[in-house]
Amino acid sequence: MKSGYKIQWSNHALSELEDTIEYLEKNWTxxxxxxxxxxxxxxxxxxxxxxxxxxLSKKNNTVRRAVVARFNNLYYRQKNxxxxxxxxxxxxxxxxxxxx
Numbered sequence: 001m002k003s004g005y006k007i008q009w010s011n012h013a014l015s016e017l018e019d020t021i022e023y024l025e026k027n028w029t030x031x032x033x034x035x036x037x038x039x040x041x042x043x044x045x046x047x048x049x050x051x052x053x054x055x056l057s058k059k060n061n062t063v064r065r066a067v068v069a070r071f072n073n074l075y076y077r078q079k080n081x082x083x084x085x086x087x088x089x090x091x092x093x094x095x096x097x098x099x100x
Contacts, residue, residue: 004045004048004049004050005047005048005049005051005078005081005082005083006048006081006082006083007044007047007048007082007083007085008079008082008083008084008085009084009085010084010085010086010087012086012087013075013085013086013087013088016087016088016089016090017088019090020072020088020090021033023090024036036068036069036072039068039069040068040069040072040074040088043066043068043074044074044085046066047066047074047076047083048083051064051076051078051083052064052078053066054066057075062077063075063076063077063086064076064077064078068088070091071090071091072088072089072090072091073087073088073089073091074087074088074089075087075088075089
């Protein structure tokens with residue numbers, strides 16, 4: 001990652017990331033998995049450079065939502081000189097399950 005805000009992952013977001021990767025490894029091709037990984041890295045780089053780039057969440061006005069891929073949203077908030085990733089939510093789930 002280039003210069004910008006420090007990125008911190010919450011334990012919840014890391015757990016969701018692991019679950020997402022596990023699902024993708026079982027159901028997607030290696031190429032699709034690589035593309036998702038590149039999209040995630042690119043999204044995090046954009047957030048690091050400009051945390052206010054993405055829209056505010058409808059559930060919480062201190063949290064922002066970035067669409068990583070059609071099926072995944074990344075929820076995060078800015079905290080001083082860092083950005084905390086709160087959730088990597090799979091849109092295939094019930095929206096009521098989002099924990100931010």
